[in-house]
Amino acid sequence: MSMIAAFYSGKSILITGATGFLGKVLMEKLFRTSPDLKVIYILMRPKSGQTLQQRVFQILNSKLFEKVKDVCPNVHEKIRAIYADLNQNDLAISKEDMQELLSCTNIVFHCAATVRFDDHLRHAVQLNVTATQQLLLMASQMPKLEAFIHISTAFSNCNLKHIDEVIYPCPVEPKKIIDSMEWLDDAIIDEITPKLIGDRPNTYTYTKALGEMVVQQESRNLNIAIVRPSIVGATWQEPFPGWVDNLNGPSGLIIAAGKGFLRAIRGTPKAVADLIPVDTVANLTLAVGWYTAVNRPKSTLIYHCTSGNFNPCYWGKMGFQVLAAFEKIPFERAFRRPYADFTTNTITTQYWNAVSHRAPAIIYDFYLRLTGRKPRMTKLMNRLLRTVSMLEYFLNRSWEWSTYNTEMLMSELSPEDQRVFNFDVRQLNWLEYIENYVLGVKKYLLKEDMAGVPKAKQHLKRLRNIHYLFNTALLLIAWRLLIARSQMARNVWLFIVSFCYKFLSYFRASGTLKV
Ligand SMILES: CCCCCCCCCCCCCCCCCCCCCCCCCCCC(=O)SCCNC(=O)CCNC(=O)[C@H](O)C(C)(C)COP(=O)(O)OP(=O)(O)OC[C@H]1O[C@@H](n2cnc3c(N)ncnc32)[C@H](O)[C@@H]1OP(=O)(O)O
Numbered sequence: 001m002s003m004i005a006a007f008y009s010g011k012s013i014l015i016t017g018a019t020g021f022l023g024k025v026l027m028e029k030l031f032r033t034s035p036d037l038k039v040i041y042i043l044m045r046p047k048s049g050q051t052l053q054q055r056v057f058q059i060l061n062s063k064l065f066e067k068v069k070d071v072c073p074n075v076h077e078k079i080r081a082i083y084a085d086l087n088q089n090d091l092a093i094s095k096e097d098m099q100e101l102l103s104c105t106n107i108v109f110h111c112a113a114t115v116r117f118d119d120h121l122r123h124a125v126q127l128n129v130t131a132t133q134q135l136l137l138m139a140s141q142m143p144k145l146e147a148f149i150h151i152s153t154a155f156s157n158c159n160l161k162h163i164d165e166v167i168y169p170c171p172v173e174p175k176k177i178i179d180s181m182e183w184l185d186d187a188i189i190d191e192i193t194p195k196l197i198g199d200r201p202n203t204y205t206y207t208k209a210l211g212e213m214v215v216q217q218e219s220r221n222l223n224i225a226i227v228r229p230s231i232v233g234a235t236w237q238e239p240f241p242g243w244v245d246n247l248n249g250p251s252g253l254i255i256a257a258g259k260g261f262l263r264a265i266r267g268t269p270k271a272v273a274d275l276i277p278v279d280t281v282a283n284l285t286l287a288v289g290w291y292t293a294v295n296r297p298k299s300t301l302i303y304h305c306t307s308g309n310f311n312p313c314y315w316g317k318m319g320f321q322v323l324a325a326f327e328k329i330p331f332e333r334a335f336r337r338p339y340a341d342f343t344t345n346t347i348t349t350q351y352w353n354a355v356s357h358r359a360p361a362i363i364y365d366f367y368l369r370l371t372g373r374k375p376r377m378t379k380l381m382n383r384l385l386r387t388v389s390m391l392e393y394f395l396n397r398s399w400e401w402s403t404y405n406t407e408m409l410m411s412e413l414s415p416e417d418q419r420v421f422n423f424d425v426r427q428l429n430w431l432e433y434i435e436n437y438v439l440g441v442k443k444y445l446l447k448e449d450m451a452g453v454p455k456a457k458q459h460l461k462r463l464r465n466i467h468y469l470f471n472t473a474l475l476l477i478a479w480r481l482l483i484a485r486s487q488m489a490r491n492v493w494l495f496i497v498s499f500c501y502k503f504l505s506y507f508r509a510s511g512t513l514k515v
Pocket residue numbers: 115116117118153154155230231232247248249250251252253254256257264265316318319320322323340341342383386387390391394395
């Protein structure tokens with residue numbers, strides 16, 4: 001019997017960010033392994049015209065939750081959606097809901113965040129710092145609370161090369177930042193943002209670091225732990241391999257490369273690609289919840305949920321594996337044949353951006369205009385290049401994260417828990433994982449059917465022929481122009497033609513002699 005699963009039985013669990021990528025997988029695993037849990041409260045907001053109930057209904061009826069329904073048929077009765085907006089200072093939770101949350105909650109998993117790299121500092125502070133502070137305040141009023149698990153990121157200290165399982169201070173106190181956001185106007189915030197974030201690449205990593213400081217400062221006598229995942233990718237094993245539902249991290253780039261838009265990217269092939277499957281993060285988080293509640297460690301423990309230390313894969317190898325997967329699992333209606341490479345300096349990157357990204361987009365838009373359609377490729381390409389430029393920071397560096405706490409936790413688990421809540425990425429086969437990832441992107445993000453693979457392969461063959469034809473035509477035109485303009489080119493051309501003629505004549509003559 002799994003001790004972790006037994007621990008969550010009968011418990012009232014509060015999850016923020018349950019509608020997000022990690023939140024959904026965490027909730028699914030909880031229901032599947034502990035169907036006897038009492039209730040999961042999810043703090044959520046209406047979105048895209050959907051009410052809370054409609055959103056919950058959609059999640060429970062998605063493929064991700066198919067297995068849950070077998071083991072926990074009354075799952076819909078065990079989810080209690082609570083209106084909350086983490087953008088508002090009091091989180092906008094009603095009095096009655098607040099009462100229930102405060103008196104019943106046993107465990108909190110705080111996953112909600114803005115993960116956008118370019119978010120305005122005011123918004124990123126509100127969500128990643130102030131909302132965390134508010135939740136901790138709530139947690140301090142929960143008499144039955146056993147553990148509060150905060151999800152941060154392994155990149156919250158990406159300005160360092162080696163990162164220990166400690167909270168590093170930021171130069172300006174989070175409280176001062178929170179206060180200043182209340183009275184500074186947007187223009188001044190824009191001006192001071194680069195100074196505040198310092199050597200971090202974006203407001204996301206900066207505010208996640210501030211969030212950790214808040215956890216440390218507001219922990220009071222709470223039982224808290226922090227989980228820091230690296231780049232979260234599709235599921236490895238559970239509930240099935242390859243599940244993914246958003247474009248963050250590698251997923252968007254896999255689409256861009258598979259559809260033939262992305263042909264080169266500035267990256268260091270030898271840098272570690274610290275990807276971690278989302279089910280691994282969920283398993284570790286649940287194990288941390290159990291360990292923190294049962295053992296009540298004296299200080300806030302930090303767990304790095306990373307792969308590089310245990311089973312490193314490198315961007316060059318991963319890129320190669322992604323391209324190999326496209327051979328087997330091509331995407332439909334590709335713009336060009338998927339072929340991408342890493343460039344290592346700014347000049348070559350600019351060259352490939354002009355030749356392989358912008359020029360084909362301009363030519364295609366010209367063709368669309370000629371055929372009376374609205375041009376769109378240049379706009380799409382500009383957005384893609386902007387996205388890529390924001391991710392490049394992470395493709396050109398390697399980090400080392402200490403993993404003593406994660407290893408300690410692994411050793412504390414019973415063999416059954418090590419199996420059910422597996423977070424040992426030494427067992428991960430990258431080739432297999434990447435293939436499933438590409439398949440998952442095709443199925444769950446692009447909603448493409450495998451029945452369309454033969455047609456997609458044929459389309460790629462046609463694109464290859466067009467590519468050869470285009471290149472040959474280009475070469476001939478270039479050569480023709482050169483010959484027309486330069487005597488030397490003409491001489492070279494005559495020399496080559498006469499050489500070929502003599503060569504052929506010689507072989508024809510020697511062939512005749514033999515006969
Ligand atoms: C030996 C030979 C080898 C050859 C090898 C060659 C290999 C070359 C390449 C092969 C292909 C793939 C290779 C493997 C994968 C590489 C992956 C690298 C990823 C590295 C990223 C790591 C970052 C993680 C660090 C921190 C981790 C975290 O803690 S946070 C979680 C991560 N967060 C994010 O990823 C958020 C990023 N997104 C944003 O910040 C914003 O979306 C944006 C700023 C990028 C864009 O904002 P904007 O307002 O312009 O637009 P938005 O409305 O958000 O979206 C616009 C359209 O773009 C789509 N979109 C969004 N995100 C992405 C994305 N990541 N990639 C692509 N497209 C994206 C979005 O859906 C919109 O589309 P439309 O609706 O159609 O307009």
